[in-house]
Amino acid sequence: MTAGQTAQPPGAAPAAAEVAAELRQAVTRQFGRSLHIRTLDTGSCAACEQEIRMLAAPHYDLQRLGFFFTPAPRHADLLLVTGPMLRAFAPAARKTYAAMPAPKLVVATGACALGGVYQPDPFSHGSVEQVLPVDVWIPGCPPSPLALLQGLLVAVGRLSEQAAGLGFTAADSA
Amino acid sequence: MTALILFAVAAGAWAAAALAGLLIPFGRARGAVLRAGCALSVLGGVAALCGGAAALLSADSRLVSPGGSAVVGTLQLQSTSLSGVFAVLLGVVAVGIGLSLPRSHPEAGAGPAVYLCAYNLALLASLAVLSAGGVLTFLVAWESMALLCYALILHRPRSETVASGAFWFLALSEAGFVLVVAAFAILVTQTHTMDLGLIAARAPHVPAAWRDAAYLLALAGFGFKAGLVPLHVWLPAAHPVAPADGSAFLSGLIVKLGVYGIALFGFRLLPDGPAWRGIVTMGVGALTAAIGILYALGERDIKRFLAFSTIENVGIIVTAFGAAMTFLAYGQRALWAFLLLAGLYHVLNHGTCKTLLFLEAGVTEHAAGSRDMDRLGGLARLMPRSGVIAFVGTLGIAALPPLNGFVSEWLIFQGLFQGFRTGSHLVAILIVLAAATLGLTGGLAIYAFVRGYGIPYLGMPRTRQAAAATERGQPVAGPALLATACVAFAVGAPVLLIGLARAVRTTTGVVLRPVLLPGKLTVIPAHLSFSGFSPTYLAVFLLAVTVVPVLIYLAGRPRGASLVVPVWDGGMLAFRPRMQYSAMTFSAPTRVTFDALYRPSVSLQRASDDPAGRSGPVHYETAVTPVFERYLYRPVIRAIEWLADFVRPLQSGDVNLYLLYVFVAVLVAYLIAAV
Amino acid sequence: MPLWFVRGLLRGVVSTPYPARPDPSVAGLPTPPAFRPGALGRGVADSLVAICPSRALARDDDTLVFDAGACAATGRCRDQAPDAVTASGAWELAATARPALVKRIPLARGARR
Numbered sequence: 001m002t003a004g005q006t007a008q009p010p011g012a013a014p015a016a017a018e019v020a021a022e023l024r025q026a027v028t029r030q031f032g033r034s035l036h037i038r039t040l041d042t043g044s045c046a047a048c049e050q051e052i053r054m055l056a057a058p059h060y061d062l063q064r065l066g067f068f069f070t071p072a073p074r075h076a077d078l079l080l081v082t083g084p085m086l087r088a089f090a091p092a093a094r095k096t097y098a099a100m101p102a103p104k105l106v107v108a109t110g111a112c113a114l115g116g117v118y119q120p121d122p123f124s125h126g127s128v129e130q131v132l133p134v135d136v137w138i139p140g141c142p143p144s145p146l147a148l149l150q151g152l153l154v155a156v157g158r159l160s161e162q163a164a165g166l167g168f169t170a171a172d173s174a
Numbered sequence: 175m176t177a178l179i180l181f182a183v184a185a186g187a188w189a190a191a192a193l194a195g196l197l198i199p200f201g202r203a204r205g206a207v208l209r210a211g212c213a214l215s216v217l218g219g220v221a222a223l224c225g226g227a228a229a230l231l232s233a234d235s236r237l238v239s240p241g242g243s244a245v246v247g248t249l250q251l252q253s254t255s256l257s258g259v260f261a262v263l264l265g266v267v268a269v270g271i272g273l274s275l276p277r278s279h280p281e282a283g284a285g286p287a288v289y290l291c292a293y294n295l296a297l298l299a300s301l302a303v304l305s306a307g308g309v310l311t312f313l314v315a316w317e318s319m320a321l322l323c324y325a326l327i328l329h330r331p332r333s334e335t336v337a338s339g340a341f342w343f344l345a346l347s348e349a350g351f352v353l354v355v356a357a358f359a360i361l362v363t364q365t366h367t368m369d370l371g372l373i374a375a376r377a378p379h380v381p382a383a384w385r386d387a388a389y390l391l392a393l394a395g396f397g398f399k400a401g402l403v404p405l406h407v408w409l410p411a412a413h414p415v416a417p418a419d420g421s422a423f424l425s426g427l428i429v430k431l432g433v434y435g436i437a438l439f440g441f442r443l444l445p446d447g448p449a450w451r452g453i454v455t456m457g458v459g460a461l462t463a464a465i466g467i468l469y470a471l472g473e474r475d476i477k478r479f480l481a482f483s484t485i486e487n488v489g490i491i492v493t494a495f496g497a498a499m500t501f502l503a504y505g506q507r508a509l510w511a512f513l514l515l516a517g518l519y520h521v522l523n524h525g526t527c528k529t530l531l532f533l534e535a536g537v538t539e540h541a542a543g544s545r546d547m548d549r550l551g552g553l554a555r556l557m558p559r560s561g562v563i564a565f566v567g568t569l570g571i572a573a574l575p576p577l578n579g580f581v582s583e584w585l586i587f588q589g590l591f592q593g594f595r596t597g598s599h600l601v602a603i604l605i606v607l608a609a610a611t612l613g614l615t616g617g618l619a620i621y622a623f624v625r626g627y628g629i630p631y632l633g634m635p636r637t638r639q640a641a642a643a644t645e646r647g648q649p650v651a652g653p654a655l656l657a658t659a660c661v662a663f664a665v666g667a668p669v670l671l672i673g674l675a676r677a678v679r680t681t682t683g684v685v686l687r688p689v690l691l692p693g694k695l696t697v698i699p700a701h702l703s704f705s706g707f708s709p710t711y712l713a714v715f716l717l718a719v720t721v722v723p724v725l726i727y728l729a730g731r732p733r734g735a736s737l738v739v740p741v742w743d744g745g746m747l748a749f750r751p752r753m754q755y756s757a758m759t760f761s762a763p764t765r766v767t768f769d770a771l772y773r774p775s776v777s778l779q780r781a782s783d784d785p786a787g788r789s790g791p792v793h794y795e796t797a798v799t800p801v802f803e804r805y806l807y808r809p810v811i812r813a814i815e816w817l818a819d820f821v822r823p824l825q826s827g828d829v830n831l832y833l834l835y836v837f838v839a840v841l842v843a844y845l846i847a848a849v
Numbered sequence: 850m851p852l853w854f855v856r857g858l859l860r861g862v863v864s865t866p867y868p869a870r871p872d873p874s875v876a877g878l879p880t881p882p883a884f885r886p887g888a889l890g891r892g893v894a895d896s897l898v899a900i901c902p903s904r905a906l907a908r909d910d911d912t913l914v915f916d917a918g919a920c921a922a923t924g925r926c927r928d929q930a931p932d933a934v935t936a937s938g939a940w941e942l943a944a945t946a947r948p949a950l951v952k953r954i955p956l957a958r959g960a961r962r
Contacts, residue, residue: 141923147943
């Protein structure tokens with residue numbers, strides 16, 4: 001069972017939504033309490049890495065949730081990707097993704113990885129989804145550890161996402 | 175008598191095989207003659223095996239003198255149970271090598287003809303050494319065995335290393351022979367008989383000083399052949415240059431003939447002696463074992479590596495013998511017999527495993543084109559059958575359960591651990607030191623054989639030649655039979671131990687069976703309530719422990735396609751096989767720890783000393799100092815050369831000087847006659 | 850029972866996997882902008898698009914397309930047009946669908962500035 005593309009665009013048919021919900025439940029069953037995360041820096045400025053590292057620090061303490069960092073893709077369930085996917089790094093990123101056993105998730109985090117900041121040019125793809133199939137996007141520059149935590153919990157289905165409901169319009173607008 | 179008849183059959187078969195070997199270059203059916211010769215060799219091996227088993231299980235036969243000649247004296251043959259053990263090994267080795275001969279020497283020309291002739295005659299000579307009942311027969315057989323092995327080593331296209339290696343073998347063999355002759359000479363002159371049985375009977379009446387001197391001379395003389403440190407230097411010189419089955423024969427049997435000589439003197443001819451004799455033997459053995467395996471870890475050439483491993487195992491066997499003699503000096507007869515049995519068992523096990531490994535080294539050399547571990551790799555996948563067989567041999571020789579090496583080393587360790595029964599604190603401590611040295615050796619042996627199997631057989635091929643290796647046309651029947659024998663010796667250890675206990679009973683007079691195998695399948699070390707284990711149950715248990723999880727996995731694994739993906743290499747774009755561990759880097763920690771022994775010489779040359787690092791090609795060379803060759807043998811050789819130079823003026827070639835010699839000699843003769 | 854254990858039970862902090870109440874640690878962090886559509890004319894929108902350093906803003910006819918995923922929360926858009934843009938205070942931005950992060954904000958009709 002691969003959980004590659006678990007999301008459905010808003011407004012899809014109800015049957016597809018049911019399948020998506022089932023898939024979500026399966027992901028939660030599998031990863032909800034035990035997740036091994038492999039971080040992948042595809043050319044970032046390392047600010048996102050600093051915030052990711054803070055997740056393991058005592059204040060946020062990822063391990064009490066059952067989430068661990070692992071260097072080996074063979075042991076990893078989730079690939080946490082930062083950086084604008086430099087073209088020189090793409091083969092290594094593909095190899096890392098291929099080395100992870102199914103079921104696996106990919107989470108792209110940081111404005112660079114989501115397509116902002118850098119355009120596609122001879123040196124970078126511009127966004128991670130050009131090379132890897134992404135399941136969850138976590139915006140931020142860099143995302144705070146709590147935002148990362150929320151994103152990881154959304155990825156395993158322990159929290160429901162809120163981004164779709166945000167309008168980014170001020171409350172006191174005319 | 176049965177044993178001697180079977181030995182005669184074996185001798186006849188080997189003589190016929192040697193003749194067949196000689197006939198190969200003549201006539202048309204060369205391949206058929208070659209195969210017939212090999213079949214006769216195998217037949218001889220089977221006969222020797224049966225004869226050895228018969229000798230093992232029966233009492234010492236009487237002396238048989240089927241005649242002789244004026245040159246070599248009367249031929250005196252006798253089969254003893256001690257020699258029966260070694261004859262069993264001779265049979266196993268001969269069968270294993272004989273089955274693999276047709277494929278390892280496929281070309282039927284003049285070279286293989288001489289080789290096969292020499293090999294079969296060497297087998298014959300070894301059998302003669304083992305069945306010799308008289309001193310002269312023994313010595314003649316010993317010397318002919320040495321010369322025939324020299325011919326065996328010289329088989330290859332001659333090069334300087336081949337000639338040098340063979341010469342080291344011959345030189346040290348002769349040095350040992352001189353000492354052996356001296357030892358026998360002492361015994362013969364003191365007991366006034368050439369019959370080995372009578373010597374054994376009359377030896378207690380020989381003065382102790384002569385007895386000890388004879389034993390020490392025999393230890394040194396046979397130590398040259400067995401490979402005791404510092405008399406071992408011919409082993410790493412001769413093994414790489416001999417053909418693979420020649421090396422297998424050398425390590426599997428000839429070295430064990432040296433051990434037989436030590437056992438002959440230590441347990442049959444001169445059993446009773448002071449404790450220091452046993453302690454010296456034990457010390458020499460322990461030192462040999464440790465130094466052997468330490469040098470093995472610095473070797474890239476597979477055959478030199480296996481040669482040093484042979485030295486290590488001979489050290490273990492001689493340690494067991496030495497401890498046995500020490501126990502006898504303190505009255506512990508059960509432990510004396512037990513350690514003799516454990517040593518003999520290790521002889522059988524090591525002989526089988528080492529022959530197997532050398533044959534596989536030959537297969538590797540022919541298939542992959544190199545003996546250098548750093549040029550091999552991944553052979554287990556390319557040559558699956560050879561990989562499995564070599565793995566069985568490696569497990570056996572590294573003394574890993576459940577195979578035979580583990581059982582015999584366990585027995586030796588359990589014997590050594592009972593050193594406290596001697597009652598003397600000093601001796602007990604020395605025995606414990608020997609056990610600790612053997613422990614170090616055992617650990618290093620596992621490390622060395624992980625390297626010895628892992629680097630050539632696992633991983634990825636490091637050169638194109640290795641990647642093209644195939645086992646088509648390589649011998650498989652012989653090595654497979656030896657691997658089966660290894661497993662059989664382990665699982666069927668109780669049966670083998672019963673046979674060996676009978677042999678030990680005939681040799682030492684101690685009835686060992688009740689304190690060795692109290693039940694059917696459990697082995698205990700000569701004393702109840704010390705320890706015990708069952709090789710058979712252990713093998714079954716290990717099999718179950720391995721098989722059960724596999725079955726659980728097969729039953730419960732998720733249905734669905736599985737994906738085959740490349741090995742995770744860190745995401746590198748181009749993973750080259752040269753990036754793997756190399757043999758020298760794997761053993762680097764040991765070489766750093768023991769660098770006082772290795773004294774490595776390092777030479778490092780750069781094209782320039784640019785501090786920014788652009789120094790161009792770097793040439794790095796490191797070599798282990800050959801401590802014994804440089805500090806023991808070279809000075810001895812130089813001393814002999816100096817002496818020869820000093821004496822040379824005596825042979826100046828001047829006729830007048832020679833006439834003066836004649837005149838002086840006649841004058842001296844008259845003076846002596848007058849007085 | 851050791852005293853520290855009892856004291857810990859009485860005074861200790863129970864941690865939840867995710868903050869049960871609004872967490873003070875995210876109070877001062879930069880967050881993506883919130884727009885006042887009434888103050889967004891075409892001119893304002895174009896200036897905002899030009900000033901965004903991470904290509905999060907684009908104008909599509911009468912709609913301001915804001916890509917919350919590409920936003921780096923620099924605050925330059927807010928400094929450029931404080932009447933039209935304010936901080937949203939939203940930091941729980943994870944999304945399972947990329948299009949869910951792209952918001953279309955209608956511009957003020959009829960405004961020319």
